[in-house]
Amino acid sequence: xxxxxxxxxxxxxxxxxxxxxxxxxxxxxxxxxxxxxxxxxxxxxxxxxxxxxxxxxxxxxxxxxxxxxxxxxxxxxxxxxxxxxxxxxxxxxxxxxxxxxxxxxxxxxxxxxxxxxxxxxxxxxxxxxxxxxxxxxxxxxxxxxxxxxxxxxxxxxxxxxxxxxxxxxxxxxxxxxxxxxxxxxxxxxxxxxxxxxxxxxxxxxxxxxxxxxxxxxxxxxxxxxxxxxxxxxxxxxxxxxxxxxxxxxxxxxxxxxxxxxxxxxxxxxxxxxxxxxxxxxxxxxxxxxxxxxxxxxxxxxxxxxxxxxxxxxxxxxxxxxxxxxxxxxxxxxxxxxxxxxxxxxxxxxxxxxxxxxxxxxxxxxxxxxxxxxxxxxxxxxxxxxxxxxxxxxxxxxxxxxxxxxxx
Amino acid sequence: xxxxxxxxxxxxxxxxxxxxxxxxxxxxxxxxxxxxxxxxxxxxxxxxxxxxxxxxxxxxxxxxxxxxxxxxxxxxxxxxxxxxxxxxxxxxxxxxxxxxxxxxxxxxxxxxxxxxxxxxxxxxxxxxxxxxxxxxxxxxxxxxxxxxxxxxxxxxxxxxxxxxxxxxxxxxxxxxxxxxxxxxxxxxxxxxxxxxxxxxxxxxxxxxxxxxxxxxxxxxxxxxxxxxxxxxxxxxxxxxxxxxxxxxxxxxxxxxxxxxxxxxxxxxxxxxxxxxxxxxxxxxxxxxxxxxxxxxxx
Numbered sequence: 001x002x003x004x005x006x007x008x009x010x011x012x013x014x015x016x017x018x019x020x021x022x023x024x025x026x027x028x029x030x031x032x033x034x035x036x037x038x039x040x041x042x043x044x045x046x047x048x049x050x051x052x053x054x055x056x057x058x059x060x061x062x063x064x065x066x067x068x069x070x071x072x073x074x075x076x077x078x079x080x081x082x083x084x085x086x087x088x089x090x091x092x093x094x095x096x097x098x099x100x101x102x103x104x105x106x107x108x109x110x111x112x113x114x115x116x117x118x119x120x121x122x123x124x125x126x127x128x129x130x131x132x133x134x135x136x137x138x139x140x141x142x143x144x145x146x147x148x149x150x151x152x153x154x155x156x157x158x159x160x161x162x163x164x165x166x167x168x169x170x171x172x173x174x175x176x177x178x179x180x181x182x183x184x185x186x187x188x189x190x191x192x193x194x195x196x197x198x199x200x201x202x203x204x205x206x207x208x209x210x211x212x213x214x215x216x217x218x219x220x221x222x223x224x225x226x227x228x229x230x231x232x233x234x235x236x237x238x239x240x241x242x243x244x245x246x247x248x249x250x251x252x253x254x255x256x257x258x259x260x261x262x263x264x265x266x267x268x269x270x271x272x273x274x275x276x277x278x279x280x281x282x283x284x285x286x287x288x289x290x291x292x293x294x295x296x297x298x299x300x301x302x303x304x305x306x307x308x309x310x311x312x313x314x315x316x317x318x319x320x321x322x323x324x325x326x327x328x329x330x331x332x333x334x335x336x337x338x339x340x341x342x343x344x345x346x347x348x349x350x351x352x353x354x355x356x357x358x359x360x361x362x363x364x365x366x367x368x369x370x371x372x373x374x375x376x377x378x379x380x381x382x383x384x385x386x387x388x389x390x391x392x393x394x395x396x397x398x399x400x401x402x403x404x405x406x407x
Numbered sequence: 408x409x410x411x412x413x414x415x416x417x418x419x420x421x422x423x424x425x426x427x428x429x430x431x432x433x434x435x436x437x438x439x440x441x442x443x444x445x446x447x448x449x450x451x452x453x454x455x456x457x458x459x460x461x462x463x464x465x466x467x468x469x470x471x472x473x474x475x476x477x478x479x480x481x482x483x484x485x486x487x488x489x490x491x492x493x494x495x496x497x498x499x500x501x502x503x504x505x506x507x508x509x510x511x512x513x514x515x516x517x518x519x520x521x522x523x524x525x526x527x528x529x530x531x532x533x534x535x536x537x538x539x540x541x542x543x544x545x546x547x548x549x550x551x552x553x554x555x556x557x558x559x560x561x562x563x564x565x566x567x568x569x570x571x572x573x574x575x576x577x578x579x580x581x582x583x584x585x586x587x588x589x590x591x592x593x594x595x596x597x598x599x600x601x602x603x604x605x606x607x608x609x610x611x612x613x614x615x616x617x618x619x620x621x622x623x624x625x626x627x628x629x630x631x632x633x634x635x636x637x638x639x640x641x642x643x644x645x646x647x648x649x650x651x652x653x654x655x656x657x658x659x660x661x662x663x664x665x666x667x668x669x670x671x672x673x674x675x676x677x678x679x680x681x682x683x684x685x686x687x688x689x690x691x692x693x694x695x696x697x698x699x700x701x702x703x704x705x
Contacts, residue, residue, distance in 0.1 A: 202490065203485040206487070207487065208482060209482060210479055210481035211476050211477075212473065385458070388452070
């Protein structure tokens, strides 16, 4: 087998078999399961305790309220004694006493906590309507007067659903994209820099370089990490698809999915597009830089520090996106969408905003790919010198002495 | 055959190697000696193409490129393995990088572990091994693919006498199989015992070269071991004696500046009478090493 592939597969398997990779992969699924589970439990327990009983001397008054609010009322409770017992058992939130005394509609609520605002609004609305009906009946008005008093003000609200959904989809896609790119780049940057720094610290490199060339070894490392991220994306795609199917069919979520179908479709379209290529190339260029950063470390104890410069660059690119959340047409966004290290954030945002033409995307991709190749070529060239330079001197001395190995 | 011709390497103003030339034949062992910083590791790094140099280095008349790497076994001065791997994984990974397959290497692992008396099993992780056993595993990594050119940088450092003997045995086996072997050491006894020839470097220059016997003879028989009733002060008055080192009771080592003075000293000491010991010898490699290394500061 080609030595490049031996290094690639060794790097890949070592990462994939590690606990950190398992945690990385399972993390989102565990979060999803916890969220669904917590929602389900809340739904189950909340279904009984939020119901109230309605008690009244006037059966018609009670029936009318129950008819209008059947989801909130436990019909079978008709007296205070039973209601109090149920409240003690935590199976009833409270009871509402409805009465009409001296032509005045009254209501009194007794509960384990305040009546929730939604139900309070419904109770008030019911009381107002009933009182008005009673007042009109008592006033003995003519039909014309009744009609005149029944006039209501008018308020109309028009929402262009498609545009509204598209804007929401853009906002959601924006945040998912930048957080996903940031998290993935951060993770793989740390993994790569620490692995390279550890290898350098253990001085195994002299043995490796007596077996294969530094360029092959360096590229093998980068390809190995790339295979790991590809596997992670594949797992997320299949896992995400499975979660989507589950959400579509689960009693708990299918209504929400159906109500937001167009929004979900828009977000998925934004994510599962050329943006994935930007994510992959982003991982490649940041991995190359992380390998370089790791190669500059002198001791194995400094491995944790190795990733810091690249993590800071990633953090910078991440934060620079914030001011442009609502201003994706800005010239700064356009420029940064061509700049390597930044383009993995900014071009996907432009694509989500429908602001990037095909030619612009192609140019940006070519610049990013060319940068990856040039950076890999140059770092591969000086990699051996940097990796063999283990003097515990200053960063700059190590760097220049490392370069002198190649001259 | 490894052929090194006129190699030079500078690090800034420092001349790390200055016109270094020597050969190592197949089935021969060459010892590369010199003080710390003399240029031994830089010579090895040049052979392995770790750095750019001037001059030529060839293996069987071809430059040392990746094609030759599979024939090389290299043990670096600083011991290093991948701590999270098991012994088996480590040996297979490095052997695969030397062009062997896992299938070829797997059956040999137990044999090599036994040969070097490694305590533990092939499923043990490197990080769980003692320092000595890690060193043995690294030696196995160097030899398991049966290299034709073996480069060992300070292979005996850190090994106890028993394990040194195991390594010597493995080196002799490789020699018998026709490998060209080059190693560096500060222990001149090992050099004398193992090497067919030696090269001594000082400040990046070759200051001694040849077979061990020839090198010692070049220095003349300038050492006399005597057992006599004479005092140290009396001995110091003898002609051409530059130093007197007392050893056990009545026994001294005289150092001469001219080996031909031996007969005259013998006559002075004996005057035709019995003397318990008079033994004129060339200097040991250790003495030659000290002498040559000391010249640096002159």
